[in-house]
Amino acid sequence: MPDLHYEHPALAEIYDLDSGWDVDREFYLDLASGGSKRVLDLGCGTGLLCDAYAALGHDVTGVDPAKAMLDVARARPIGAFVNWVEATAQTFRTGKKFDLIVMTGHVFQVFLEDADILAVFATMREHLAEKGVIAFETRNPRIDWKARWDGETELPLDGHTIRQSRIVQQHDAKHISFETKYHLPEKTLTSFSKLLFLSKPEIEDRLRQCGLKAKAVYGTWDKQPFDESTSSEMIFIVEVA
Incomplete structure (x- = not known):
């Protein structure tokens, strides 16, 4: 899904x-x-x-x-x-x-x-x-993706910025699960993802x-x-x- x-x-x-x-x-x-x-x-x-x-x-x-x-x-x-x-x-x-x-x-x-x-x-x-x-x-999979991904970035859009924050929640030899928050002007949306390595x-x-x-x-x-x-x-x- x-x-x-x-x-x-x-x-x-x-x-x-x-x-x-x-x-x-x-x-x-x-x-x-x-x-x-x-x-x-x-x-x-x-x-x-x-x-x-x-x-x-x-x-x-x-x-x-x-x-x-x-x-x-x-x-x-x-x-x-x-x-x-x-x-x-x-x-x-x-x-x-x-x-x-x-x-x-x-x-x-x-x-x-x-x-x-x-x-x-x-x-x-x-x-x-x-x-x-x-x-x-x-x-x-040999790269330390957790170290690269944890943190915040700002995305420019129509004169303002959208703050995007990502936190790795679980990781093992083959999988990484993480949460991404998108701080939009009117609301914050949260996405949960899991990837295979x-x-x-x-x-x-x-x-x-x-x-x-x-x-x-x-x-x-x-x-x-x-x-x-x-x-x-x-x-x-x-x-x-």
């Missing part, structure tokens, strides 16, 4: 203030270079990347389970040219094949059970065109179970090799095994 910062309309409206356009989006956009492509974005959220793909002439499908996020996505400048689908990545099905399938914004980590991860990879495998590419990222070998094993393999794993958005001890990100480029 999506947590509040995906589900609540007020939080969906400000989602991109903290998760907007950056080097990660440029990385994913560049994967579609070299002509018009059929692109599937699983967990597309507010449609920021889908909108950019569509603006370049790609045939884009954006899938997300949260209606509030899709409402924001549909209102984007090129939103009318994207096929928006309200569905989970586990259950989404269409007869169409895609040249590029992406899952961005660390969406991979919201799938807490093996059954869900395998179902997502099965969706990707079923919809991947011949010679197609899958790309997604997840955070390196798998190692590179664990993810590669699950890919193999679904007939997929990692073609490359980067540790940075400029395509430096993944280093288990220092890289914050694990960026997977995946193809059919």
Whole structure:
């Protein structure tokens, strides 16, 4: 079940203030270079990347389970040219094949059970065109995320600021649970989240179970090799095994 910062309309409206356009989006956009492509974005959220793909002439499908996020996505400048689908990545099905399938914004980590991860990879495998590419990222479990995440930030919006505070409540070798408070001008909203942290070998094993393999794993958005001890990100480029 999506947590509040995906589900609540007020939080969906400000989602991109903290998760907007950056080097990660440029990385994913560049994967579609070299002509018009059929692109599937699983967990597309507010449609920021889908909108950019569509603006370049790609045939884009954006899938997300949260209606509030899709409402924001549909209102984007090129939103009318994207096929928006309200569905989970586990259950989404269409007869169409895609040249590029992406899952961005660390969406991979919201799938807490093996059954869900395998179902997502099965969706990707079923919809991947011949010679197609899958790309997604997840955070390196070796990094001290609690130390990085506890604290407050301020998000600028229309002449005022929204204070965002995050506190990690529980963490172990594979999971982190945290509370995020959004101090809006008229109210405070609280979101509770839990994320899964798998190692590179664990993810590669699950890919193999679904007939997929990692073609490359980067540790940075400029395509430096993944280093288990220092890289914050694990960026997977995946193809059919």
